[in-house]
Amino acid sequence: MTDHLTYLFLGLGNGAVYAAIGLALVMTFKSSGVVNFATGAVALYCAYTYALLRSGELMIPIPGLPKTVDLGQPLGVAPAMIISLIIAALLGMLFYALIFRPMRNASVVAKAVASIGLMLFIQSLIALRVGTDPVAVAAIIPLKTFNLGDTSLPTDRFWLAVIVIAIAVVATLVYRYTRFGVATEAAAESEKGAYLTGLSPDRIAFSNWALSSAIAGLGGILIAPLVTLNPIAYTLFIVPALAATLVGNFSSIWLTVVAGIVIGCLQSEAINLQTSYSWVPKAGVAEFVPLILILIFLVFKGRALPDRGAVIRQPLGRAPRPDRFLIPAVLGVVVAVIALLATAGSWRAAIVTTMIFGVLGLSQVVVTGFAGQISLAQLTLAGVGAFSVSVLNTHLGIPFPFAPIIAALFAGAIGLIVGLPALRVRGLPLTVVTLALAVFLEAFWFRNPSLNGGTTGSPIDDPRLFGMSLGIGSGEAYPRMGFAVLCLVVLLACALFVAWLRRSRLGMSMLAVRANERSAAATGINVPVVKLAGFGIAAVLAGLCGSLIGYQQTLATPDPFTVFVGITVFALIYTAGVTSVGGAILAGIMAPGGVFYLAFDRFINLGDYYTLISGVLLIITVMANPDGIASRLPRIPFPAVRIRRPVAVDTTGAQGETPQPNVTDHTALAIDGVGVRYGAVQAAEDVTLKVHEGEIVGLIGPNGAGKTTVIDAISGFAPATGTVVLDGLDLGAKRPHERSRAGLGRSFQDVELYDDLSAAENIAVGATNGGDDTRVAVLLAMLGLDEHSKTEVSSLSQGQRQLVSVARVLASKPKVALLDEPAAGLDTNESRWLGLKLRAACADGTAMLLVDHDMDLVLTLCDRVVVLDLGRVIATGTPAEIRDNPEVVRAYLGVPADTAVDLHHDGVPELMTQESTP
Numbered sequence: 067m068t069d070h071l072t073y074l075f076l077g078l079g080n081g082a083v084y085a086a087i088g089l090a091l092v093m094t095f096k097s098s099g100v101v102n103f104a105t106g107a108v109a110l111y112c113a114y115t116y117a118l119l120r121s122g123e124l125m126i127p128i129p130g131l132p133k134t135v136d137l138g139q140p141l142g143v144a145p146a147m148i149i150s151l152i153i154a155a156l157l158g159m160l161f162y163a164l165i166f167r168p169m170r171n172a173s174v175v176a177k178a179v180a181s182i183g184l185m186l187f188i189q190s191l192i193a194l195r196v197g198t199d200p201v202a203v204a205a206i207i208p209l210k211t212f213n214l215g216d217t218s219l220p221t222d223r224f225w226l227a228v229i230v231i232a233i234a235v236v237a238t239l240v241y242r243y244t245r246f247g248v249a250t251e252a253a254a255e256s257e258k259g260a261y262l263t264g265l266s267p268d269r270i271a272f273s274n275w276a277l278s279s280a281i282a283g284l285g286g287i288l289i290a291p292l293v294t295l296n297p298i299a300y301t302l303f304i305v306p307a308l309a310a311t312l313v314g315n316f317s318s319i320w321l322t323v324v325a326g327i328v329i330g331c332l333q334s335e336a337i338n339l340q341t342s343y344s345w346v347p348k349a350g351v352a353e354f355v356p357l358i359l360i361l362i363f364l365v366f367k368g369r370a371l372p373d374r375g376a377v378i379r380q381p382l383g384r385a386p387r388p389d390r391f392l393i394p395a396v397l398g399v400v401v402a403v404i405a406l407l408a409t410a411g412s413w414r415a416a417i418v419t420t421m422i423f424g425v426l427g428l429s430q431v432v433v434t435g436f437a438g439q440i441s442l443a444q445l446t447l448a449g450v451g452a453f454s455v456s457v458l459n460t461h462l463g464i465p466f467p468f469a470p471i472i473a474a475l476f477a478g479a480i481g482l483i484v485g486l487p488a489l490r491v492r493g494l495p496l497t498v499v500t501l502a503l504a505v506f507l508e509a510f511w512f513r514n515p516s517l518n519g520g521t522t523g524s525p526i527d528d529p530r531l532f533g534m535s536l537g538i539g540s541g542e543a544y545p546r547m548g549f550a551v552l553c554l555v556v557l558l559a560c561a562l563f564v565a566w567l568r569r570s571r572l573g574m575s576m577l578a579v580r581a582n583e584r585s586a587a588a589t590g591i592n593v594p595v596v597k598l599a600g601f602g603i604a605a606v607l608a609g610l611c612g613s614l615i616g617y618q619q620t621l622a623t624p625d626p627f628t629v630f631v632g633i634t635v636f637a638l639i640y641t642a643g644v645t646s647v648g649g650a651i652l653a654g655i656m657a658p659g660g661v662f663y664l665a666f667d668r669f670i671n672l673g674d675y676y677t678l679i680s681g682v683l684l685i686i687t688v689m690a691n692p693d694g695i696a697s698r699l700p701r702i703p704f705p706a707v708r709i710r711r712p713v714a715v716d717t718t719g720a721q722g723e724t725p726q727p728n729v730t731d732h733t734a735l736a737i738d739g740v741g742v743r744y745g746a747v748q749a750a751e752d753v754t755l756k757v758h759e760g761e762i763v764g765l766i767g768p769n770g771a772g773k774t775t776v777i778d779a780i781s782g783f784a785p786a787t788g789t790v791v792l793d794g795l796d797l798g799a800k801r802p803h804e805r806s807r808a809g810l811g812r813s814f815q816d817v818e819l820y821d822d823l824s825a826a827e828n829i830a831v832g833a834t835n836g837g838d839d840t841r842v843a844v845l846l847a848m849l850g851l852d853e854h855s856k857t858e859v860s861s862l863s864q865g866q867r868q869l870v871s872v873a874r875v876l877a878s879k880p881k882v883a884l885l886d887e888p889a890a891g892l893d894t895n896e897s898r899w900l901g902l903k904l905r906a907a908c909a910d911g912t913a914m915l916l917v918d919h920d921m922d923l924v925l926t927l928c929d930r931v932v933v934l935d936l937g938r939v940i941a942t943g944t945p946a947e948i949r950d951n952p953e954v955v956r957a958y959l960g961v962p963a964d965t966a967v968d969l970h971h972d973g974v975p976e977l978m979t980q981e982s983t984p
């Protein structure tokens with residue numbers, strides 16, 4: 067027992083640092099919405115500055131200048147610490163001014179990706195300036211001991227934890243009781259909120275960045291005597307610190323600090339278990355602690371779909387549909403073969419490396435560019451491929467090509483596990499999981515002597531096919547043409563596959579999920595399955611890349627697959643262009659050991675500055691050019707090679723006469739006793755209504771009456787009581803995409819289109835659920851959108867966007883369409899015109915429930931109208947009955963009935979024609 071307590075106690079030191087970095091993370095997030103992955107690197111910078119000051123030197127962080135300035139004599143603890151903390155605070159302010167202030171309106175994910183670039187930059191800068199040799203730092207807290215049972219324990223860890231807890235107490239008090247604290251909390255909600263407190267949000271952010279950097283720096287300094295200074299270990303403190311911050315939900319200082327300390331203690335105890343029990347794995351248990359904590363947190367906190375208003379807009383660039391890829395592919399192969407034949411030695415090796423990393427780039431394109439999930443674990447998955455090939459070769463005797471195929475499938479299975487949390491979370495927490503998993507796999511597998519072949523690495527047999535060696539060779543013959551051709555074939559196959567994927571329904575579904583999970587689910591897309599498919603496919607590609615790296619090196623070793631190389635390569639792929647095949651190939655060219663790398667390395671000693679430049683390029687890309695370099699390259703106007711025959715479309719009738727209503731007795735949709743409660747708000751109560759075949763039913767009521775809530779309840783987006791029956795099928799237990807597939811379409815009040823896709827593609831995504839290309843063309847023609855079919859919807863007018871969202875719902879010919887304010891943003895003429903088109907679609911087999919504030923549209927178009935007020939149905943009837951219903955007039959118009967029902971000449975009440983009624 068004492069043994070366990072001892073280890074738990076010893077973990078207080080690391081725990082305190084995680085807590086300090088976690089506290090700094092919370093502060094920067096509160097004030098500026100940045101999850102700063104570089105916080106560990108700032109702690110590192112500060113610790114090195116302190117260590118050098120103590121030996122009488124000041125670090126100069128500018129490459130080209132002398133590495134340090136001699137101060138003449140060593141500084142004492144207090145002055146060294148004060149100067150280091152001031153430098154840390156200044157750095158925090160500098161980073162905010164240069165990077166995060168210009169990005170203040172960017173999404174949380176974009177800011178975090180920029181901070182990943184910053185992390186690479188700081189870490190490599192320090193490695194360049196002071197090297198990577200561990201540095202010993204003299205004790206700061208006096209070395210005293212106390213006895214726990216028979217064991218004598220140092221008190222410094224205890225005091226370290228006390229100091230961090232004291233800082234947390236002060237921070238809590240400041241945030242709770244000072245105007246600065248209140249303003250920071252208000253700024254977390256919105257910039258305007260901060261102005262209300264009389265403080266400028268900029269000043270608040272600058273102060274928080276200065277303070278948080280100083281706190282992280284203090285953590286770094288205080289732990290330096292206990293854990294030898296080393297750039298990589300310190301920078302990776304960010305992983306457990308992020309786990310702690312997730313527990314505190316990026317807002318609670320207390321939960322974060324306690325979680326940080328607990329993680330440190332548990333990691334220490336994990337190492338105790340590792341040495342004490344033979345059944346505990348001999349490596350990776352400490353790294354497993356934050357990973358498991360994050361996973362537990364995600365299971366409990368995550369939501370399968372984002373809430374209304376919580377839609378995550380991705381910062382990723384456009385992913386253009388590759389219309390022309392056969393000719394570029396043939397040309398690319400010809401160029402590659404000529405280049406391979408014309409070169410030998412290091413240049414040919416660089417071309418080979420380019421091709422191998424091109425495959426990794428394609429893997430990132432699938433998971434990040436298409437599926438929208440920022441994964442930092444792709445190179446780690448390549449490592450899984452390489453080590454698996456070795457196991458398959460040496461232990462199971464499985465030869466080429468089966469070994470790399472099985473290894474890639476195994477990497478795919480691990481990729482699915484990496485992707486599992488994506489079912490419950492999105493955005494940043496997922497990025498944190500991929501990072502934690504990469505750290506774990508590196509420690510548990512790649513660096514585990516009992517799994518990785520020990521110091522000599524895991525051997526991999528040369529690939530052979532039909533008796534012919536495809537190995538990389540050695541000596542004069544290195545690298546052999548056979549291996550180069552193997553890499554080219556794999557790259558070509560993967561590139562064609564990814565281009566096909568982008569054009570396929572699955573690819574469009576991925577882009578739809580990336581753009582907007584809620585509306586993707588509403589068009590029948592199974593969001594979790596599509597996300598998992600993205601992770602799985604990308605991991606298979608990464609696994610293939612890993613096998614090629616293994617064959618290239620003839621053995622599997624951890625160094626090519628470390629977390630840091632992985633993050634560097636992620637930065638490069640993002641910079642090159644994470645959304646297109648061209649970007650992936652360019653990433654290969656820019657990759658470590660690739661053609662560009664070699665070319666530059668010949669002139670300047672690029673190798674040393676490679677990670678540093680990657681970090682800077684990543685920051686610039688996120689800030690200025692999210693589409694990546696590939697999108698800026700001149701487009702070669704290759705003629706399009708049609709893969710499918712053009713679809714003959716008969717659009718006659720699309721503009722035809724509007725049919726008369728033909729309502730039958732058959733109930734298309736029946737909801738009974740539907741209720742929805744949000745905390746204390748009863749948003750809908752005992753709502754009962756029916757929509758018959760061929761019928762358009764209006765659902766009206768004042769703002770906040772519960773109309774959208776009823777649509778959410780019917781379509782499965784809000785947890786509801788009561789029953790929802792679609793054409794005889796009870797939808798009660800079905801999820802949104804299942805309801806959509808059963809024939810229930812819906813649009814969203816705030817349109818929620820897939821901004822990265824063209825108008826035609828948006829509608830085609832809707833058609834994945836039953837429609838086809840012909841239907842897309844008919845709808846485009848019917849709604850007058852044909853000339854915009856290839857236009858990205860983000861550049862359409864509000865009215866056109868509305869029409870696309872309606873067309874997307876109608877694309878799958880649903881039995882019932884729930885339309886939430888389709889006429890918002892349309893003028894009176896456009897809205898009447900829309901009404902005619904809706905009537906035509908209704909005659910074509912789609913009954914409708916229409917929510918709109920445009921009373922002219924509702925009362926002229928609908929066959930019946932249901933009125934909601936305060937979540938309850940207060941009237942149902944024909945438009946004429948509703949117009950004359952005094953209770954409706956009172957609740958909806960707020961004026962005496964006799965003035966409100968004064969009819970227009972066209973039968974529409976004058977007051978009701980105001981679009982902004984109530």
Ligand code: ATP
Pocket residue numbers: 373374744745747748749767768769770771772773774775776815
């Ligand atoms: P509008 O015409 O303005 O769109 P509405 O009739 O569609 O209004 P709802 O948006 O359904 O009304 O809202 C009904 C009530 O439920 C409102 O009081 C709203 O504040 C509340 N509400 C809606 N969604 C949520 C939610 N996710 N959490 C808490 N309350 C909610």
